Amino acid sequence: MCAKMKNNKWVARSFIATSMLWSLNAYALEALSEQEMGAIQGRDGVTIGLQVPQSGAITAEQIRWELDNGETDANSASLQNHIIIGGTAIDSSQFAIKPIDLDGSEASQALDFALAIDAYTNDQGRPGLGLDATWNRMRVQADSLSVTDTSRSFGAVALDSGGRFAVFGDGGFANLNTDHARVIVNVGDIDNSNPDPNTWTMANPGRMFYRMGPAGSTEIQLDNLGFLFDMHQGTAGVDNDGLVVRSAPGSRTDLNLTFDILANVANTASTAFQFNEQSIPMLLFGWRGGIEDFDLHLLPQGTWLPDDGAFTQGLTASLGFNLADNFQFVLGEARYEESGDEKQSYLEFTQPISMPTTLGQTRKDLEFGYLTLDTVSAGHQSVGGICFGGGNTYGSTPSSCSTSTGGVLPTELLEVAPSDTGLAIINREWGLHAYSSRVIYRDGVSAANNIDEGWALIYTLGDISTNWYLYPQAGDGATLGSPGFTMDVVTAIQTEGGADANGRPDRSRWENGTHLMIGDTDFQTSYHDPLNPTADGLAIGLMGADLLFAANDMGVGLSLGDGLNLSSNEVRMQLRGMFGGGDVPRMESPVYGSYIDMNLEMDEFVFKLFPSLNGDAINFGGFLSLAKLNDIPGSEIAGHEDGTYISFAEPNLNKLDVDVRLADITGDIEIPSNFILAGGGGKIDLLSATEEADGKPKLRIETNMNVGALATKPGGGNGDPLEIGRLEFGGKDLGSMIIPAAKIYTSLTLEQQLD
Template sequence: MCAEMKNNKWIERSFIAAPLLWSLNSYALEALSEQEMGAIQGRDGVTIGLEVPQNDAITAEQIRWELDNGEVDANSDSIQNHIIIGGTAIDASQFAIKPIDLDGSEASQALDFALAIDAYTNDQGRPGLGLDATWNRMRVQADSLSVTDESRSFGAVALDSGGRFAVFGDGGFANISTNQARVIVNVGDIDNSDPDPNTWTMANPGRMFYRMGPAGSTEIQLDNLGFLFDMHQGTVGVDADGLVVRSALGSRTDLNLTFDIFANVANTASTAFQLNEQSIPMLLFGWRGGIEDFDLHLLPQGTWLPDDGTFTQGLTASLGFNLADNFQFVLGEAKYEDTGDQKQSYLEFTQPISMPTTLGQTRKDVEFGYLTLDTVSAGHQSIGGICFGGGNTYGSTPSGCTTSTGGVLPTELLEIAPSDTGLAIINREWGLHAYSSRVVYRDGVSAANNIDEGWALIYTLGDISTNWYLYPQSGDGSTLGSPGFSMDVVTAIQTEGGADANGRPDRSRWENGTHLMIGDTDFQTSYNDPLNPTADGLAIGLMGADLLFAANDMGVGLSLGDGLNLSSNEVRLQLRGMFGGGDVPRMESPVYGSYIDINLEMDDFLFKIFPSSNGDAINFGGFLSLAKLNDIPGSEITGSADGTYISFAEPNLNKLDVDVRLADIVGDIEIPTNAILAGGGGKIDLLTATEEADGKPKLRIETNMNIGALASKPGGGAGDPLEIRRIEFGGKDLGSMIVPAGKIYTSLTLEQQ
């Protein structure tokens, strides 16, 4: 593995200032508190500075990450590739770092980097080394990202921000045996001096821009971007496997990732990578608060060869942590910030509750077991498929599936072999084992309209395994036939565990499973704890669920007419689980209603999403041509012989064949979006308390659907009738049903009662 920079050009007028042996008492360690600094017995250091004048930049024609040079697989096929940031020798300066102003215009001041280096001794008599890097607002821009073939690109990206990166070592700089180190990564100048995330402020918010085509193309923009990772105490070191960052037991680590999503739909080359009046707000998203027991391992290895399990070159991360009581998931309105007070209305999901571990499990609330970044090429050996209904182990290439449900659910191995040269993003052994037990509505106009509810949003994820292969294309994403990139995807989110002799789910299916539920945490169960009144309640929804998503050669585009769009001629989506409810979090007295299994197979799939033209809602739409993928020669993601089906079975995992089944469903369904900005198909709208007559906020999801001949195919022409070719009960055929044409309108509104 090696990295290479071609023809890097350092600005001649840049200078380095290094006042050696200059004491950095207030600057180099300024983020440490008086208590933290009180144990340091002596400090001496230097500051190294780099300045880029306001009208200049640091540029490079190309940065290359070489992978597996000269290596081959068991079939003697080359696995060599390289990731390219920038352009070619005839298209210079495609990677740049330069000063920038807040609005994206030319900088009014120089870009200053400063690296402070300190040596000291802590209160335990161990030496320490501190590195503290800071920079004012700058733009890092890459006009191309390719894999081996420079003529095809994922697009262009730019990041505007100031920031800080600091590491204060303990017992040296990378000592694995001590736990008094500190790590700070701060993009956006976030002030987290108070542990309450609701008090955190961002003095210099970042911005990120992405486009698939040339300057002037439609952009996805992230505004008010802030990222903070502040591990107050822990271990930073290197072991035999790679880099280790681990928080100390009982210590505090702060995490913040928040941003507003915008779409710039009427851009020009002169306003490229700028937030302006053409930028339409879409969504506020955020994770913020405290995390505990943080553990990160960064390994210098990629995917694996199926013949002997040898790892290729790449990068793999293993990460896990628990959620503190104040951790929040934030979702709401995006607003253009022009006064420093955005007046946003949003939902805050907080007070996380960990799933029970009465079976002796050792795990964390959030687990990213293995996340691997590597490259792939058509023709050479892949890592193999993903077992749906069975286990998936990191570093293992399955030849078949071994059940993880005691045989109560079927198993199948799904593999889409790489069809092109691109990036591989592989994950194994992921999970989310906690849920929020409280939701707070915060009104952007008046705090008097705020609402604090004991309402649980339960979306635990038992075991997640994914193969993503992303292929850059030569298109610009402006039309459905010219995607910016394409991808092959297989994702399985599963519940492991079987059933007892009476068909009731094992305890492990609750404690370790995937659940999609809503609940009332103001209800008191028999094990209610007055000191923790939101830790229990009642919930209803899908328990012990499994979710499968697979897509072959799915194109991804971004344009004014079609928004962010996904299209493919081979897609499968399956969701199954037990509908029921009971007490949470222990689920000591569950009530089961029916086992639901929905399998959708499509030979023409289109999905679009974008903000409405005035920014007050999110529009979505698309087209589904339901089919039986078994009828497609060479299909790699075929499922049941029933093709597309919907099943309602007894709430008994040993009798899932006793069901009412709508099988072999074919035909067309359209959610119309002739112009995604104008809507007319589907809409997601957060209605604020201020704009509603009853003073109550609401989340409303509306959908208009055209069925059969009233649907319009993406390539033109009327849709095919919707047919249910078999209606079955307990495996016995009761007939069929056909809908030649029709319209369906649905509306789902969530509001306070």
């Protein structure tokens, strides 16, 4: 990696003292005296300070990460690429670090960065070394991110925050033979002194901004951004493979990642990368609480070559952890701050329950087996396809699929090869093997309106494998259009396991499966099942599901007129699974209704996401042209022989051909996207208890659809009729159906059950 620096204005200061003191004493190495680190018998240290004046900045014209310099594949094609942050000496794009004020305006104070280094001896006589870096509010800004070619950019990003990074080693620094080290990363000055995440506060929230075009373009903003990783006790070091961070058994690790998503669609160049009255709130998202058995490995290797399996240069992370009882997932309204009170109504998903492991599985609640970041070029270096219905192993390039369902479900190998120079994001062996057994509605106006009725949203993910190739696009915001990116994607979220002789799903399909269900986890207060006394609740939904998403050359745009816009001429989506229910978490007495299989293939796909102008909802629109991809010359995405279809089969995995099937579906469906000016389209709205006449919160999803000739194609003109080419029962053709034109309105409302 290399950097070219220019126009640096900074003042350095350092001092050594027997008692380490500096102006930001709240972040000094006093943390070493906490119970987790033991008693410290002696300290000598040094603090190194760096100051950037309020009108100054540390800048770099270009930061380059060189990958596979001089390396070639089996066909002698070059593997060399480089990731570029900033621009070149010719243009104004750059990387900068500078002081900034809270709203993104010019700084009113200097940037102070301090690094404290201290050696000590703990109460057990072992030496230790601590590194503790802190900084007040600053902006880290990259005006461009590109791969090899600086004329093509993913866009620009800026992060405003204060923070802290500290590593306290035990028995020496980076020592793998101890589990008494501590690691802290704190962005937003989060106070986690109380283990209860509902008490955590953020003194200095961060903000992140992203745009695809020049200054003044539409921005996505993350407000009230906080990130905390605090491993109170564990191992932090380096082995022969790379970096290792691992928590000690039985120790506490705190994790927080929370933010509000906002859109700034009426921005100007003078207010670029600023939070202001044009910032429209959309969504609150957060993970917070305790995690256990944390294990991270960071490896200096990238993707693999198909000919010999050798790894290229890049970065691969392997991560897993269990969820503590107090871990929460929060989702709800984003709101402007009002005197420090954000007045947000949201859903809190908590009290995680691990899926059973009666088959002897050794795993964690959340597993990111392998996540690889690398670069790719057109025509080579593909890692191979994704097996849908089969296993996907890290480091292997499959030429065919081996079943992971005992032959019960069909297998397909789907591959979209890299079509350009860009980033590769590859993952294998991911899974989520726990679910929240408690969902609480928290009202942003009055705690008296909070609701806790003992229900659960069960979303487990059995096995996840993806290939993502992202290609930056050319653009200067004026003559060449806006920068951004296109992408090729194949993602499979699957369930492994087959069926018994009677066609019932075997045990592994529940314990290792993908499930999308709603549960009642408070039913034992009014009902007790004598045949299953270990049941903690009842749930209904889709069990043992498989999800597939594949897109070729999908454009991703961000603008005032189109919002967040996804578009492609080759898209396939499939969802299949058993609709049923039973006791959770063990599912000892399942009841099955029907096996549902829905496959959508599109030769034109558009999806747009907009903020509501008053910030109280999320609007969406789009266009689907249903087709049969196998009939499209040159299509890279393999389709099904029935094209777009919907199937309802007998609840027996050995008899899935006994079904009612709507096959060879073609035609156009539009969700109008003119709702910013005229209303219509789709809307997702969380209605708070104080907004509703009956005093009960609701989640409402509304959709208007124009079908057939009433749909308007993205390029203009009437849509094609919606036609069901074959209506089948048990493989017997019963004829066809056609809908020349129609308007369809749907509304789904989830609300509190009446007492």
